[in-house]
Amino acid sequence: MKVILKETIESLGIVGDEVTVANGYARNYLLPQKKAVLSTSANRNLIERVKKQLDIKDVENRTLAEAMSKKIQGVVCTISAKVSEEDRLYGSVTTRDIVDQLQAQGLEVERKMVMLSEPIKTLGSYIVPVQLHPDINPEITVKVVAEEQVA
Numbered sequence: 330m331k332v333i334l335k336e337t338i339e340s341l342g343i344v345g346d347e348v349t350v351a352n353g354y355a356r357n358y359l360l361p362q363k364k365a366v367l368s369t370s371a372n373r374n375l376i377e378r379v380k381k382q383l384d385i386k387d388v389e390n391r392t393l394a395e396a397m398s399k400k401i402q403g404v405v406c407t408i409s410a411k412v413s414e415e416d417r418l419y420g421s422v423t424t425r426d427i428v429d430q431l432q433a434q435g436l437e438v439e440r441k442m443v444m445l446s447e448p449i450k451t452l453g454s455y456i457v458p459v460q461l462h463p464d465i466n467p468e469i470t471v472k473v474v475a476e477e478q479v480a
Contacts (some may be wrong), residue, residue, distance in 0.1 A: 330355040331368035332378050338364060345380040347373070348462075394462035401438070401459055402467040406430040412452060412475045421448035422473055427457065449473055 330352045337343045341350070347368050359365035366372045408426055411419045422441040431438050439449065444458045444466070452473050460467045 332359055332365040333368050333372055334365050335376070336364050338381050344383060365469055374449050391465070394465045398467040399459050401436060401461070401469060403470070404431070404434065404436065405470045405472060406434070407472045407474060409474050409476045416452045416475070418450050418452070418473070421450045423448045424469070425468075427471055
């Protein structure tokens with residue numbers, strides 16, 4: 330069955346792509362979830378108009394992301410944590426801790442933007458990318474120090 334995607338689906342394509350999928354996948358998932366519409370000429374015209382609006386929004390979002398990237402690039406977040414004698418953290422430093430520290434510095438970033446592959450469990454300095462836009466990824470430095478060192 331041919332459908333036109335209304336949103337980007339990683340395994341299929343981006344918004345506006347006309348793809349052929351299994352009938353059951355379209356009927357049971359894509360169409361009820363409103364992630365796609367049937368491929369008709371009326372729907373193609375509608376999707377083209379929506380796609381133009383999305384392109385305009387994307388340009389606006391990109392300029393905002395570039396401005397935010399200049400502020401974030403090179404920012405250092407120092408996070409203090411309780412450590413054992415072997416310099417291992419009792420807990421771990423997660424994206425929530427990083428976002429809280431960035432907000433304390435006046436930078437508004439969402440948790441899903443911080444690309445931390447796994448929680449930090451040892452002391453040290455780490456480079457963490459922040460995805461503001463699909464192709465704009467400034468890096469911040471996260472320094473994890475023992476609680477006694479920060480006073």
